[in-house]
Amino acid sequence: MSMVIGLLAGMFGGLVGLGGGVIMIPLMAGIQKLSQHRAHGTSLVALVFTGLAGAATYFLEGSVDISASMLLAVTAIFTAHAGARFAHALAEYKLKRSFGGFLICVAILLLAKPHLPTLVLSSSAWYKAGVLLVTGIFTGFLSGMMGVGGGSIMVPAMVLFIGMGQHASQGTSLLAMVPAGSVGAYTHAKLGNVEARLLTGLIPGVVIGTYLGGRLAHVLPDSALRIVFAAVLIWTGGRYLVAKAPEMKIIENNEKTWENKAS
Numbered sequence: 001m002s003m004v005i006g007l008l009a010g011m012f013g014g015l016v017g018l019g020g021g022v023i024m025i026p027l028m029a030g031i032q033k034l035s036q037h038r039a040h041g042t043s044l045v046a047l048v049f050t051g052l053a054g055a056a057t058y059f060l061e062g063s064v065d066i067s068a069s070m071l072l073a074v075t076a077i078f079t080a081h082a083g084a085r086f087a088h089a090l091a092e093y094k095l096k097r098s099f100g101g102f103l104i105c106v107a108i109l110l111l112a113k114p115h116l117p118t119l120v121l122s123s124s125a126w127y128k129a130g131v132l133l134v135t136g137i138f139t140g141f142l143s144g145m146m147g148v149g150g151g152s153i154m155v156p157a158m159v160l161f162i163g164m165g166q167h168a169s170q171g172t173s174l175l176a177m178v179p180a181g182s183v184g185a186y187t188h189a190k191l192g193n194v195e196a197r198l199l200t201g202l203i204p205g206v207v208i209g210t211y212l213g214g215r216l217a218h219v220l221p222d223s224a225l226r227i228v229f230a231a232v233l234i235w236t237g238g239r240y241l242v243a244k245a246p247e248m249k250i251i252e253n254n255e256k257t258w259e260n261k262a263s
Contacts, residue, residue, distance in 0.1 A: 001031060002201030010050055010209020012229060015216055020050055020206060021148035022103055026236050034195055036095045040087055040147030041193030045185040046202040047149045051178040053207040057215060058171025065168055069175040071132035072154060076140030076180035083144025084187035093243045099146055100240025106152040107233035110226050113156055121161075131161045136176070144184035149177035174210075 005027045009020030021043040028039040058064050087095055121127060135157040139150035154173035158164040164172070188194055 002028075002198040003205035004201075005031065006046060006202040006205025006207075007209040008205075009046075010053070010206040010211075011213040011216075012209075015213040015229075020210065021047055021146065022106060022152070022233060022236075024202070024206075025099065025147055026240075028195075028198070032195075032198060034198075036092050036099065037088060037193045038195050040095070040099075040145075041084075041185070041188030041191070042195045042198055042202070043147040044084075044143070044181055044188055045194055045199060046206050047147075048178055048181045048185055049203045050206045050210045051149060051174045051176075051181060054210040054213075055171060055175035055178065057211050058167065058174060061167070061171070063165075063167040063171035064175055065164065065172045066175065068128075068132055068158070068164070068172045071129055072136040072139065072172070072176035073179040075133050075136035076143065076150065076176065077183045079137050079140035080144035080180045080184035081187050083141035083146075084184045084191070084193075085144075086141075087145040087147075088188070088191045088193060091245075093245050096240045096243035100237040100243070102142070102146050102148075103233045103237030103240065107230040107237065109152060109156055110230045110233070113159070113226075128162045131157065135161075136180070139176075140180050140184075143177065143180055144187065147184075147188075149174070149181060151177065 005024060006020075008027070009024035012020055012023050021040075024043045024046065025036075025039045028034045028042060029036060032039075034042065055064055055069075090098065135154055139153045142148065142153060143150040151170065151173040154176060155166075155169045158169040158172065159166060185194070
């Protein structure tokens with residue numbers, strides 16, 4: 001089952017330029033019954049391989065800017081560690097709500113992306129480098145916290161602010177997620193948030209799925225795929241947003257314990 005989850009996540013990720021964590025995490029939590037923290041950590045480990053496989057596929061199509069990837073990664077590797085530790089410190093229901101909000105934001109970005117004007121303020125190399133470095137700061141933190149590759153932030157930023165093409169942005173983001181995701185994954189592993197038994201199925205599934213999705217991305221129009229994918233994300237995100245806090249249950253259990261002691 002873990003291989004099927006990886007295959008689905010990889011295909012969706014390769015098609016729309018995301019790492020696949022937005023699909024993998026809900027499936028692992030729902031089907032494999034992982035805690036939210038373990039789902040995030042396990043997803044991030046698998047996504048390192050997604051980045052490798054996806055970037056290789058896009059590179060063969062000439063759609064990877066290596067220098068841009070390096071600039072994104074150089075700041076992301078520092079904030080990914082902080083994001084992973086921040087996620088670990090959150091209560092389960094708070095992490096679920098945060099993930100739900102993130103999914104809805106990703107869906108909105110996917111739907112709005114074709115209609116947004118480019119905001120390229122300069123063509124200078126310094127301007128582009130600055131945009132990429134700042135994008136890496138935010139991407140790294142979100143990657144470590146949410147257990148995702150960060151393509152949902154990197155791709156729009158590169159398209160809108162530096163005028164990079166869609167396919168090149170997707171390939172570049174996949175390559176950048178390898179070092180950033182590695183740092184976040186290592187941090188999650190040290191904190192005990194990685195379910196190693198699932199990786200033997202997830203990793204080959206993600207690699208194969210990302211390859212297939214990346215190949216299809218160059219021949220299929222993505223408008224319909226974007227709408228379907230966004231609808232799935234909004235539905236899933238809405239369910240996560242209403243995650244209940246456990247305080248009342250804890251209080252009730254404590255009250256029963258005291259009643260039993262008193263009797």
